Amino acid sequence: MQDLTIEGFTVAPGERLRAQMSALELADGSSVQLPLVLINGARPGPRLYVGAGIHGDxxxxxxxxxxxxxxxDPKTLAGSIVCCPVQQPLALIADHRIPVSQYLKSPLDQAPTDAWTCFPGDPDGNIAQVMAATLFRLISACDAAxxxxxxxxGGRYVPIAILPHPNLGAPAREAERMAHLLGTGWIVRGERGMYVADGILCVEATKAGVPCFTFEIGEGGRLEEDQVAIGAQCVTNLLIGLGMIDGDPVPPAETHVMRDFLGLRASRGGLLVTDVPLGAPVKAGDVLCRILNVYGDEVEMVRAPQDGLLVRTTTLGSVSRGERVATLGLL
Ligand SMILES: [Zn+2]
Known part of the structure; x- marks a missing residue:
């Protein structure tokens, strides 16, 4: 086995290193530091990139x-891991999806604001584009991500793997295999919408030959032990499935492979009451949620327009017309 060398950091076989990588300079001269965990296994195997927190909440x-x-345990790991647990520290500081302070200061120059949508990035671009370019260097140095x-x-997902566009060839097929190894029980293999668009992290990684998909779980702004445990088990399942660690994966009782998302929006404003539990199968015509006006009168019943699975709920207490109130996964 050889040393693992990433961005000037070197890790010997069987060792682990926590590092901080300068990503960009701020007005006060301080720099945004990307936290890294680099693990070099003692046995040969793939190099896996694991990223989280590109959205700050x-x-x-x-x-x-x-x-x-x-x-x-690096002594028993096959292959190596490049992990960036907080891919956009400025957004974590803001406790918001995007680095709000930079955006409010300079809305024109800092649009686009969301690094997740800016891959493969641009080292000469704005903050989001520079961050994406920096992360893409890490991702491109790996075999899978x-x-x-x-x-x-305000939103809550079942644990769900969302694949890049299926027309991306062999890397997309490998991403799909990895999503099954993750073992969440919920997979979306869609061909339209935000998650498969150009610029999205997993789409551009897969295009570049690094199979990758998006894993969504839980709810923004909340740290939930049960979801952390489920998600950690899923990542462990993936590491076992890729042959990187020993162990027995914990597979789901059933895996739902869906072809698309269908987001449903409120046509009235008011308080939101969701009647169907997250993950439940629904039939066309079923009432998913209701909207009550400020006097307590029911002004809208939001029904499923077709059969599906309730994969994402809205947890906001109130909504305006046009806000998303539920998302179905279509089989
Ligand atoms: Zn996100």
Missing amino acids: EVTGVALVNRAISAI LDVHTPTR
């Missing part, structure tokens, strides 16, 4: 990655 993702990674998220505040 997705702390359950940060915690579950750390739990899974910290349990690895995993990008961990929760929905942003």
